[in-house]
Amino acid sequence: xxxxxxIPAALSVPEGENLVLNCSFTDSAIYNxxxxxxxxxxxxxxxxxxxxxxxxxxxxxxxxxxxxxxGRSTLYIAASQPGDSATYLCxxxxxxxxxxxxxxGTRLQVFP
Amino acid sequence: SQTIHQWPATxxxxxxxxxxxxxxxxxxxxxxLYWYRQAAGRGLQLLFYSVGIGQISSEVPQNLSAxxxxxxxxxxxxxKLLLSDSGFYLCAWSVGTGGFNEKLxxxxxxxxxxx
Numbered sequence: 001x002x003x004x005x006x007i008p009a010a011l012s013v014p015e016g017e018n019l020v021l022n023c024s025f026t027d028s029a030i031y032n033x034x035x036x037x038x039x040x041x042x043x044x045x046x047x048x049x050x051x052x053x054x055x056x057x058x059x060x061x062x063x064x065x066x067x068x069x070x071g072r073s074t075l076y077i078a079a080s081q082p083g084d085s086a087t088y089l090c091x092x093x094x095x096x097x098x099x100x101x102x103x104x105g106t107r108l109q110v111f112p
Numbered sequence: 113s114q115t116i117h118q119w120p121a122t123x124x125x126x127x128x129x130x131x132x133x134x135x136x137x138x139x140x141x142x143x144x145l146y147w148y149r150q151a152a153g154r155g156l157q158l159l160f161y162s163v164g165i166g167q168i169s170s171e172v173p174q175n176l177s178a179x180x181x182x183x184x185x186x187x188x189x190x191x192k193l194l195l196s197d198s199g200f201y202l203c204a205w206s207v208g209t210g211g212f213n214e215k216l217x218x219x220x221x222x223x224x225x226x227x
Contacts, residue, residue: 004155034215041223042221089156099158100158102156104155
C-alpha cells in the first residue's frame with residue numbers, strides 16, 4: 001500500500017531564506033509526482049509535476065526533485081517571501097491504480 | 113482558458129439533511145472529474161471520479177453519491193448527512209487519457225459543517 005509522508009508538518013522561517021520541503025513515498029512504482037500549494041480555506045494549485053522518468057522540474061523560485069529509487073522528492077523554495085506562506089502537499093500517481101495519493105502537507109509560514 | 117467553479121464556498125447543515133454540491137468546468141471538453149474530501153488534520157481522500165457522462169467510480173463506501181449529468185458538470189450528493197461528513201470538499205479536473213496521471217486542477221472548495 002502506497003503511503004506518502006511529508007516532513008516537517010510545519011515550518012516557520014524568516015523572509016529571504018532558502019528552504020526545502022520533503023516528501024517520501026513507500027512504493028517507487030509511480031507514474032509521476034506532483035507538488036501542490038493550498039492557501040487556507042482554498043483549493044489546491046498545482047505547482048510542479050515530475051514524470052517518473054524525470055529528475056527535477058523548475059518553475060521560477062521553485063525546484064522539485066525526484067529520486068524514485070529512494071522514494072523521495074524535495075521542493076526547494078529560493079529566497080522565500082511572505083506570500084509563499086501556505087500548505088504544500090505532494091501527491092504520487094501509483095501504477096495499477098486510479099488513485100492519486102496525497103501526503104498530509106507541510107504548513108509553511110514565512111514572516112517578514 | 114480553463115476554469116473550474118465550485119459552490120457553495122461554505123455550508124452548515126444539520127444531521128440527516130440532504131446535500132448537493134455542484135462543480136462545473138469551463139474551457140475544456142471531456143474532462144476527467146474528481147471529488148476529494150479533506151478532513152481536519154488528514155490528507156486528501158478521493159471520493160469519486162468520472163471519465164465521462166454518467167460514468168462514476170466510487171472509491172470509498174459511504175452515504176455520499178456523485179452524478180455527472182453533463183460533460184462538464186459534477187455533483188456530489190447525500191440523502192442524509194452524518195456528522196462524519198464534515199470536511200472540506202474539493203472538485204478537480206484533468207484532461208488526457210492518463211486520468212490520474214495527468215496534472216490536476218482544483219476548485220476553491222466547499223467547507224461543509226454538519227451539526
